[in-house]
Amino acid sequence: MTDKLGMMARLAVVAVMTPIVFCSGAWAALALWYRLPGGRIARTLGSAAWVIATGLLYASAIGWRSWLPLGVYAALHAVVLLWWFTIKPSATRDWRDDVARVPTGSVQGDRVVLDNVRHFTWRSDTDYDIRWERRDYDLTHLVSADAVLSHWGSRAIAHAMISFGFDDGHQLVFSVEVRKSRDQQYSSLGGFFKQFETILVIAGEDDIIRVRTNIRGEDVYLYRLDIERTTLRALLLSYVQAANQLATRPAFYNTFTSNCTTLVYRLARQVSPGLPWDMRLLLTGYLPEYLQDIGALDRSVPITTLRRRARISDRARAAPADADFSRVVRAAMTRD
Template sequence: MWKILRYTGRGLALLLGALVALVSGIWGALALWYQLPGGDAPRTLGAVLWAVLVLVLFALAIRRRTWWPLGGYALLYALLLVWWSGIAPSNQRVWADDVARLLSGEVHGNVVTLHNVRDFHWRSDSDYDARWETQSYDLDHLVSADVVLSHWGSQAIAHMMISFGFDDGRHLVFSVEIRKRRGQEFSSIGGFFKDFEVTLIAAPESDLIRVRTNVRDEDDYLYPLTMSQPTLRALFLSYVDKANRLAARPAFYNTITTNCASMVYRMALHLDPGLPLDPRLLLTGYLPGYLYKIGALDHRLTLRQWNEQARITERARASRPGEDFSAAIRAPRPH
């Protein structure tokens, strides 16, 4: 009986080890595919050879009920991790035009001067007037902050931005985005494999929101936050600090750990250490429920009412050239 149990336990342990090797092997193949230099041919060859090696070792471990193939694989995987840890982010690449410059800021008392504020006029994703500006903002005149959610596919996923409003009618949006190389396309899988650096864009709503609603056919919602002036100021300065850090020390985007919501959550956590973690920080399409739960949305309206009145897509698309875009998307909805 004990002999049977021993052999059964050994077989299960080998099976578990082989399963771990298989999963990590898939990760290794994708890491090689996304990060091997030299173009498609070397990347494909490296990923295929790695996958074949993992399958052979997997088969040997199961068939012969022995540990040595897994031990050999562990050594190879350790070497792969050493190579992986040496892949560093960079600010020196041939970037796409809309992320070509890095935001930075200077704080002098109540006045924040931001360099490389983007103000593009978009006709299509490939046709635009590019403009980068230096702008100053007086934090004594900061009066509001809105969460903007932009849906492009699944209802569960949205891009999150924060728009700060000033009493002179100006609005400045901060958006955590991938920093694409020229000709590169977004990939959620690539976001796990150091395929993109992360960048922070600051732009007026007529750029960052309008390009999503009017050019990319995304569906946008705007939720005014209930936030005190000191908290508004601290959150604004957190963005400036993050921009300066990224300008000095580049970082990789990660689909889960370093994305549009998780970075903002970490900044907000410095302001309120009691903010709870929640799955809706990943499933950002449902973020309004989280904001309602923590009291960031006014409870005089129900969550359903907020969701119904927050949609700005039609008003954005109906705005005319030269019109105040921020005023247009906040105009009362016709009854």
């Protein structure tokens, strides 16, 4: 009886410890793969050595029926964690041209002055005219905000932006994006492991939307938000404040906790603290349904109708280079 109870206890320990060691070991292996200094060879060797050591220590713990190997593993994992927390975001990499400058803003009464507003002319992803501008806006002329969703693959995932409209027809887009250096390619998995910094790009629609529809072939939808002017103003100013914070205190991008939509949600919570959390804030392709549920989109028509009206990709691709891009893409948006 005693032997049977002992075996059951060992099996219970194995059942508990196996997922713990597997998950913590996998995390550490990926952390080493993405962030260990020394290039690809060093990262490969470091990650492989960790996997081998984890497997040997866990096998030894089971084979020897001893806690000592697990104690050694815990100590090694603590070293990895200590190293991980020493990795800080940078503001001084060799950035790609489209994220080379960090926008900032100053507010005096109703006037907002923005520096490093991007206004590129795109012919391809590698051929473009670089232009950064200082712009001055009067918040008394702020009249609208649109949620812009850009799909590039799965319908469940989209990049989310906010475009603020002024009564003279000008639009100003705020977009939380990955800040990539010249030698980096985007990886959603790498986004969990401090591979990228965050940048808040401020740009006109003829730059930041046109490059997605006309150059990258993404499918873009534009939804008019139903929010009051005071909320519009507070939301825009919260974006300016966020831009200034990133300019002085760089931050890592995180695929799950600090991405384009979760940061929009945090900013919106500053304006309306009662906003509920929802999984559709992560599955951003379903963000319009969430926005309609909380009353930020027109509830008088079905979401399928709103989605059909919101699609601007074809109009964007047909827009002449010298046309008023924002006006063209909004043509006929209220028709069924």
